[in-house]
Amino acid sequence: MTTLTYTLDVLDRAPALRGDAEAVRALLTSGSARIVPLWNERHLVDGTPRAQILSFPAAQQFDLTALVFLGLASDVPWFALRLPGSETPPDLGVPGEFKVLNDVVALLPGDEAAILAYARAMLLWQRNHLHCGRCGAPNALTEAGHSTTCTVCGHRTFPRTDPVVITLITHEDKCLLGRQAIWPPGMYSCIAGFVEPGEAIETAVRREAQEETGIDVGEVRYMASQPWPFPASIMLGFRAAALTTAISCNDQELEDCRWFTKSEIRTFGERNDPGTGFKLPNRYAIARLLIEGWLAE
Ligand SMILES: [Zn+2]
Known part of the structure; x- marks a missing residue:
């Protein structure tokens, strides 16, 4: 890989x-x-x-x-x-x-x-984290910048990483890609969202798929991860098998979502290409790795 x-x-x-x-x-x-x-x-x-x-x-x-x-x-x-x-x-x-x-x-x-x-x-x-989340007083950096300690109540804070699940959902010879309105025109990518507190990661994959696309997914398989400090995420990449195929963008996060065949995706351009055709996510993003791994099978 x-x-x-x-x-x-x-x-x-x-x-x-x-x-x-x-x-x-x-x-x-x-x-x-x-x-x-x-x-x-x-x-x-x-x-x-x-x-x-x-x-x-x-x-x-x-x-x-x-x-x-x-x-x-x-x-x-x-x-x-x-x-x-x-x-x-x-x-x-x-x-x-x-x-x-x-x-x-x-x-x-x-x-x-x-x-x-x-x-x-x-x-x-x-x-x-300039201020204490508990009492609001200024924080001091400690442990060579790897923690903060409140100057009044002593409460300590450590760097955090927010887990995001990003999933390539497949069904037979098709995969499901969606797009957000803020993305470059024509760009489609995998289905992603934050893991919520008290939630298993596989559950987050299934919940996000249902919320954003209306698709129920069955088997969920971990593929790879990528630090994504924009500002504080770790992207956890999955493949998931769809149990249903009827799309409904329930939470309005996606402006469109479609099933694409492999031959359709092979005609996609690059994210920053001019023009109005379909486009792939950036080469350096985990979404691209998930899509290309599936295309190569
Ligand atoms: Zn404090």
């Missing part, structure tokens, strides 16, 4: 070091540290584009208590830093532009894409 974007396991996350502030500081000042900046949810890339990584001396101008220790790649320590949300990007003294990760990911090496996704997930979580 193709390696999915954002899934390369390139860092030793070294969780045992997170509580050792002295050791983390030593790694930061070792001269080999690499720091991933994030400004207004954007990463710094150069014109190639290729991710441009800020090194420590340039980062000293920023608040280092906000750094997240990501881990070690061989002996190289990696950190992430959220830059102040100014209107114009700060000058880091390195060439490049701040870009949304998904806009440039197809042009990044896979190992760097995985590190940038991890950095993005951590820094967006940090931004959204």
Whole structure:
């Protein structure tokens, strides 16, 4: 199976070091540290584009208590830093532009894409947990950025990942794809939705299929997963067999949903193609992997 974007396991996350502030500081000042900046949810890339990584001396101008220790790649320590949300990007003294990760990911090496996704997930979580969810007082970052602790009541919060089920539903030689109104015209994809509290993942697959398409599904088979930090998801990919075929878009999340044969899908264009024809989801998305895996059978 193709390696999915954002899934390369390139860092030793070294969780045992997170509580050792002295050791983390030593790694930061070792001269080999690499720091991933994030400004207004954007990463710094150069014109190639290729991710441009800020090194420590340039980062000293920023608040280092906000750094997240990501881990070690061989002996190289990696950190992430959220830059102040100014209107114009700060000058880091390195060439490049701040870009949304998904806009440039197809042009990044896979190992760097995985590190940038991890950095993005951590820094967006940090931004959204500036205050205690229990008493509302300011939070302080702890464990090298991997937890927050309330400065008043001591309540601790840890980075969270929201599970999303994404399913290719099949019946005989057809599969079921839907589209949301906000997607590029003509693009269709697999059926997806958040797992709810108190719900088994297989139950979420069946519930989402019923809510969004009116289809009952039987056997549910896990295929693959993909971190999706937009802002905080893990995509859990499934194949499911339909028990019924009559479509009704019950919750209005999809503006359309249809059964397509393999030969129909083979005529689909790419997501960003101009024109009005049917289009596939992006090559780097798990939905595409699910569809192509089925097409290849
Ligand atoms: Zn509190």
